[in-house]
Amino acid sequence: MEVSQQDQYIVIELGAEKYALKISEVYEIIKMQKITAVPNSKTFLEGVTNIRGKIVPIISLRKRFQLGETAVTPKTRIVVVNHNEEMIGIVVDGVNQVIRFSEIQPATEIVAGIDSSYLQGIGLSEEGLIGILNLHHVLVG
Numbered sequence: 001m002e003v004s005q006q007d008q009y010i011v012i013e014l015g016a017e018k019y020a021l022k023i024s025e026v027y028e029i030i031k032m033q034k035i036t037a038v039p040n041s042k043t044f045l046e047g048v049t050n051i052r053g054k055i056v057p058i059i060s061l062r063k064r065f066q067l068g069e070t071a072v073t074p075k076t077r078i079v080v081v082n083h084n085e086e087m088i089g090i091v092v093d094g095v096n097q098v099i100r101f102s103e104i105q106p107a108t109e110i111v112a113g114i115d116s117s118y119l120q121g122i123g124l125s126e127e128g129l130i131g132i133l134n135l136h137h138v139l140v141g
Contacts, residue, residue, distance in 0.1 A: 009123065011096035011130060012079060014062055018096060020123055020132045025081050029095050032076040046091055051080065058089040064138060065114045083139050090138075099125050104132065 009020035010029070035047040035058050044063035048055050058078060062068060075094035080087055101123035107116040120134040 008098050008100055009130075009132065010079070010098055011127075012061075012092040013075075013094040013096055014065065014067060015093060018127070018130050020099070020101075020130050021079065021081070021135065022132070023098060025083070025135050027080045027082045027087060030078050030080065032072055032078060032091070049078075049089065051087070051089070054087060056080065056087050056089050058091060059139070060091045061138070062091070062093075065118070081135060081139075083135060088139060099127070101125050101130075101132075107131065
């Protein structure tokens with residue numbers, strides 16, 4: 001996969017695992033806030049919250065990847081992404097840094113216990129290998 005020197009990624013944490021989102025897909029990163037549950041919704045939908053007057057659906061990346069409950073800590077963040085002109089919040093254990101990858105390889109069948117369809121590829125950085133999330137598949141399935 002060709003790597004553009006302009007492409008920057010935000011590294012997010014889920015437990016000991018690290019994943020990356022293209023910075024152009026990220027609208028903002030905010031501290032965890034009160035989320036209102038939505039009855040009869042998908043298991044990974046935490047609920048909705050109000051971000052500056054806009055109701056935003058919030059999903060748990062841990063639940064989406066079937067990694068268990070999201071334990072809220074002082075490092076927990078909501079990464080607000082813009083997907084198909086709609087803002088969606090993603091709860092992550094932490095946000096690490098902004099990086100560029102020297103190389104990106106195709107995703108293997110199973111990486112860190114998650115379905116490879118959730119990954120666009122594997123980025124090589126000074127920190128090691130990091131799965132680059134395919135935002136559309138993560139949000140839509």
